[in-house]
Amino acid sequence: MKVFLFSSLVLVAVGLCLAAESQQLTEENWQWIPTINGEMEYVDINAIDMGMEPAFNGMNDILFRLFTRRNSGQNDGQIIRIYNNNDLINSHFNFNHQTRFRIHGWSEGGNRTGGSFRNAFLNRGEYNVIIVDWGAGAGTPNYVLARSRVNEAGAVVARFIDWLNSAGVAFSSISVIGHSLGGHVCGAVGKRVTRGRLSSIVALDPAGPLFTIDRPEDRLHWTDADYVEVQFTDIGRLGFSQPIGHANFYPNWGTSQPGCGIDLAGSCGHALVNDFFEEALTPARIFGAIRCRGFADIQNRNCVISGPSRRMGGEPVNDGFSPAGSVYFLTTNPAAPFSQGPR
Numbered sequence: 001m002k003v004f005l006f007s008s009l010v011l012v013a014v015g016l017c018l019a020a021e022s023q024q025l026t027e028e029n030w031q032w033i034p035t036i037n038g039e040m041e042y043v044d045i046n047a048i049d050m051g052m053e054p055a056f057n058g059m060n061d062i063l064f065r066l067f068t069r070r071n072s073g074q075n076d077g078q079i080i081r082i083y084n085n086n087d088l089i090n091s092h093f094n095f096n097h098q099t100r101f102r103i104h105g106w107s108e109g110g111n112r113t114g115g116s117f118r119n120a121f122l123n124r125g126e127y128n129v130i131i132v133d134w135g136a137g138a139g140t141p142n143y144v145l146a147r148s149r150v151n152e153a154g155a156v157v158a159r160f161i162d163w164l165n166s167a168g169v170a171f172s173s174i175s176v177i178g179h180s181l182g183g184h185v186c187g188a189v190g191k192r193v194t195r196g197r198l199s200s201i202v203a204l205d206p207a208g209p210l211f212t213i214d215r216p217e218d219r220l221h222w223t224d225a226d227y228v229e230v231q232f233t234d235i236g237r238l239g240f241s242q243p244i245g246h247a248n249f250y251p252n253w254g255t256s257q258p259g260c261g262i263d264l265a266g267s268c269g270h271a272l273v274n275d276f277f278e279e280a281l282t283p284a285r286i287f288g289a290i291r292c293r294g295f296a297d298i299q300n301r302n303c304v305i306s307g308p309s310r311r312m313g314g315e316p317v318n319d320g321f322s323p324a325g326s327v328y329f330l331t332t333n334p335a336a337p338f339s340q341g342p343r
Contacts, residue, residue, distance in 0.1 A: 038265045058155065059156055065130065102177050106146045109135010158189045171197055176190070180238070198224065201227070206239065208237065229313075234255060249328045249329075252332060259335050281315060283314075291306055297329070307326070312330060
């Protein structure tokens with residue numbers, strides 16, 4: 001009788017554990033994700049049919065469009081195919097200039113992607129600006145599918161950079177800049193280059209949905225480059241929240257950006273970071289920021305100065321030392337010019 005009772009209790013306990021685990025898995029499957037209409041939707045991500053979308057082959061589908069001051073007026077740029085030495089030799093790529101990659105986010109792509117970005121750099125000086133067009137993977141209305149392609153896109157960009165390095169381009173001259181999902185693609189690039197280490201990454205409001213602080217191997221992390229800068233403008237909605245770079249900037253506490261109005265879905269604030277970045281490339285436009293004690297200061301909206309101030313964005317990318325996890329706060333104007341000068 002005692003054996004039977006003990007066995008029954010064990011079975012009940014096992015059943016409760018399995019039920020709890022099943023419930024936890026079910027709850028983890030339900031996530032808030034953005035829709036193509038600019039809204040947030042609570043869905044079971046395992047129930048989303050991803051078989052109807054066209055296949056994505058990063059090696060074949062990703063385009064690398066080069067812009068320099070020699071061809072800045074071309075919408076298509078000069079397409080350089082990976083491992084094609086003739087494309088590189090016959091292009092306007094200059095081995096003596098700094099190289100900047102721009103990686104777009106979800107639902108973007110095409111030959112007009114990154115136009116204002118490239119113009120901002122080429123107005124600043126002589127650069128090789130390479131616009132990474134992974135629109136074949138990111139240009140789907142299915143956010144879950146686009147997110148699943150981040151690592152593949154990053155792996156192809158990493159191969160491209162390794163190839164450039166084999167042709168004589170130093171890693172120290174390369175910076176990779178990405179917005180939203182593109183910010184995490186940058187992290188995948190840094191993890192996968194094999195011939196060296198990225199000099200710098202700048203992530204512009206890296207995507208939040210379906211990324212977690214507990215899985216640094218599957219998102220941007222400060223170890224992905226010698227210097228990782230993150231600019232947060234829509235934390236907790238479309239953007240990631242916690243500091244994941246060396247220098248982590250939270251303009252206007254990282255949310256409710258001036259000039260965006262109510263911005264219920266966060267799409268305005270999420271996109272505005274691109275304007276901040278491009279404006280900061282003008283030497284006279286300085287986004288000065290003060291260093292806080294940590295992320296709790298941002299959450300409590302009370303930044304207590306705890307170290308040297310520094311600027312957000314601009315060139316050169318890294319203008320000073322920031323220990324991993326450093327948090328900075330600044331305010332901006334509601335319209336261009338957004339910058340308010342040094343702090």
